[in-house]
Amino acid sequence: MNVSEHTEPVADHHGVPGPTHESATPEARLSSLETMMLIRAYEEQLVELQRGGAPGTCTSVGQEACAVGVIGALDERDRILTNHRSAGHLIARGADPGRMMAEVLGRTDGYCGGRSGSLHIASRELGVVLTSTIVGGELSMAPGMALAQKMGRGEPGGIVAVFFGDGAACEGIFHESLNLAVQWQLPLLFVCENNQWQAFVHRLETMPDRAIADWAHSHGLPTRSVDGNAVEEVYAAAARAVAEIRVTGSPQFLELVTYRQRGHFEPDDQSYVDPDELVAWRRRDPIQGYREHLLESGLIDPEGLAAMERRVRERIEAAAAFAQASAWPAPDRLTDHVYA
Amino acid sequence: MTRMTVEQAIHQALREEMEHDPRVILMGEGVATKHRDLVEDFGAERVRNTPLAEAIMAGTAVGAAAGGLRPVVDLLFAPFLPYSMDALVNSAGKLRYISGGQFSFPMVAMAMTGAGWAVGAQHNHNLEAMFVHAPGLKVLMPSTPADFRGLLKAAIRDENPVLFFIDLGLLHQEGEVEARADELIPLGQAAVRREGTHVTMVSYAKTVGACLQAAEQLEARQISAEVIDLRSLKPLDEETVLASVRRTGRLIVVHEASGLCGVAAEIAALAATKAFDALRAPVVRLTGPDAPAASSWVLEQAGVPQAEAVVAAAVELVLGTSEHTRAVMAHY
Structure with missing residues (x-):
């Protein structure tokens, strides 16, 4: 895989220390692994629920390192915009899987009272502020949110991060959004999770291989392209970008090269996917790879790992039980919240 | 002021x-x-x-x-x-x-x-x-x-x-x-621009002017027209429209936008569903055509309902049809 760094070394000009993965504490690394496992288990549970008749969903299986690495580099004062593949971003931000699952099932305890479903969950309290499932919709709103931040309407020192995919990079709004962020010098981190698939079309049918980083670079954005399946690499690149944005107040771009291991929308038999490609990327699974890495480095032993798996399983079982026990919304509340 | x-x-x-x-x-x-x-x-x-x-x-x-x-x-x-x-x-x-x-x-x-x-x-x-x-x-x-x-x-x-x-x-x-800076006009309130008893004209934007001109011309023929300016299309002030229709029993809706699924259709439906018993004649809609706007000055204006057509529609509603009013209205 062609992973490169296309960046102007902004940090060097401003003396911002660039965090590296060596700076992550053992606790932080173990926590990253557990959060990735929680995201995976949550989405696998949604797939199970869907088989039982629950609404379908767009999973981010295979992309967990992107969510955990980038969200880990943000802090409470930052605000996040995301898209239809957002479970990882929410869980990494600390969302309660039970309330998320209740939302997917359309229940009152869901984050949005059952009006969002899996596709547009937002949580003001978590700073996951806007979610659009219209590909590119999140990119259209990001500069405005960052402008509000710049004009003092957010937490002091905060930045805005917007997550989108390679599909959104083919929308015209991608270029409009990047251009405005650069022209207005907005504190905005663009995070493209390049997962190779745009619904049912492989991205190489729609764009040149290195297009995303080249496009971002050509808009004048400091751009990094890293292995999106390596959580520590993602964290290091994101933390560096975030630190630079806080100092300069200007936007940066992060391309995370990853892979959508499941179909576009559950259920999906993936009959259109090249089996060799799928196998090759599964061998590079972000969670499996990181487990092995932490075992080899002695940060965790097989017993510790088993205990972690058990904790994750118990949380997801409790979440599913909570969601299924949650009440359905009253039909006469259908039109609540249309207008303020 | x-x-x-x-x-x-x-x-x-x-x-x-x-x-x-x-x-x-x-x-x-x-x-x-x-x-x-x-x-x-x-x-x-x-x-x-x-x-x-x-x-x-x-x-x-x-x-x-x-x-x-x-x-x-x-x-x-x-x-x-x-x-x-x-x-x-x-x-x-x-x-x-x-x-x-x-x-x-x-x-x-x-x-x-x-x-x-x-x-x-x-x-x-x-x-x-x-x-x-x-x-x-x-x-x-x-x-x-x-x-x-x-x-x-x-x-x-x-x-x-x-x-x-x-x-x-x-x-x-x-x-x-009004000179005062705190003078706001609440959303969702229509304005009665002219009171009348025989026919209600509902409009907004520039065609309110056409309705007011028409109402003035109709005065000479002893037809008293009420002119309502919606100004807020959503929320819609249903009460002001319905109260007027209940008094006059006749309704003409006028706007420049094309008619199909337009605001006039909604106003007509409002009258038909909530003031049907008060209606003494079918509702008349005068709208722009289902055609893109033309740039020639003459054609552009031909796409906008004018006072003459509103007068003709009101006369027909109140007094009955004539060859002349049919000819004028066919244009719209």
Whole structure:
């Protein structure tokens, strides 16, 4: 895989220390692994629920390192915009899987009272502020949110991060959004999770291989392209970008090269996917790879790992039980919240 | 009272609201160029020229509104709105609901439309009904300088996204405007421009003028027409319309936008469902044709219902049909 760094070394000009993965504490690394496992288990549970008749969903299986690495580099004062593949971003931000699952099932305890479903969950309290499932919709709103931040309407020192995919990079709004962020010098981190698939079309049918980083670079954005399946690499690149944005107040771009291991929308038999490609990327699974890495480095032993798996399983079982026990919304509340 | 044009009334409303609330910002292609005095008084941070890219202009307003600002975005001409449709309809109109009420989108999107400039269909297209149909949005289309000022001020203070349509043909029309800066006109209230007993005319924007001219001409024929200016298309002031129809028993709805699934259809349905017993004749709709606006001055005006057609329709409704009124109405 062609992973490169296309960046102007902004940090060097401003003396911002660039965090590296060596700076992550053992606790932080173990926590990253557990959060990735929680995201995976949550989405696998949604797939199970869907088989039982629950609404379908767009999973981010295979992309967990992107969510955990980038969200880990943000802090409470930052605000996040995301898209239809957002479970990882929410869980990494600390969302309660039970309330998320209740939302997917359309229940009152869901984050949005059952009006969002899996596709547009937002949580003001978590700073996951806007979610659009219209590909590119999140990119259209990001500069405005960052402008509000710049004009003092957010937490002091905060930045805005917007997550989108390679599909959104083919929308015209991608270029409009990047251009405005650069022209207005907005504190905005663009995070493209390049997962190779745009619904049912492989991205190489729609764009040149290195297009995303080249496009971002050509808009004048400091751009990094890293292995999106390596959580520590993602964290290091994101933390560096975030630190630079806080100092300069200007936007940066992060391309995370990853892979959508499941179909576009559950259920999906993936009959259109090249089996060799799928196998090759599964061998590079972000969670499996990181487990092995932490075992080899002695940060965790097989017993510790088993205990972690058990904790994750118990949380997801409790979440599913909570969601299924949650009440359905009253039909006469259908039109609540249309207008303020 | 002060005398001013619609254009001046809009400018005054913007100035007063920027003065009133530091969260109000103005953005769009050319706003800083056009409103130099606002840049001088409120700073370049709050009055921003944008790229000529309506999708990101509208999207940025939506994001800024959710982020705690109160943006006014000037999208110039209504036919450019389809470029900004995702931000307005899918984001501004839906994300409050989808999020279970966690976010508000206090913003105003302005656009000019309507005959009067003879520049053709891609600068003149009355799309207001499309936005009335979209949940979560409010839609205004005033006709007098006082209403432009009072309604724009109220729209900026509203917690919801508001589409504010400016009828190009009214831009230089003068009228009396209340001098007080705290004078707002609430959204959702129609104005009775002229009282009458025989027929109700419901309209908005420039065709309110056609109705008022018609009502004056009808006086000579002993026909008393009531003229209602909706000014707010959503929320719609059903009560004012229904109360009038119940008194007159006759209804003519007039607007420049085309008729199919338009505001006039909604007003006709309102009368048919809630005041059917009061109707003494079928409802008449006078609208623009289902055709793009033409640029030739003559053809452009031919697409706009004129006073003559309103008179003919009222005469037919009240006194019965003649060959002449049929001929005039066939034109519309």
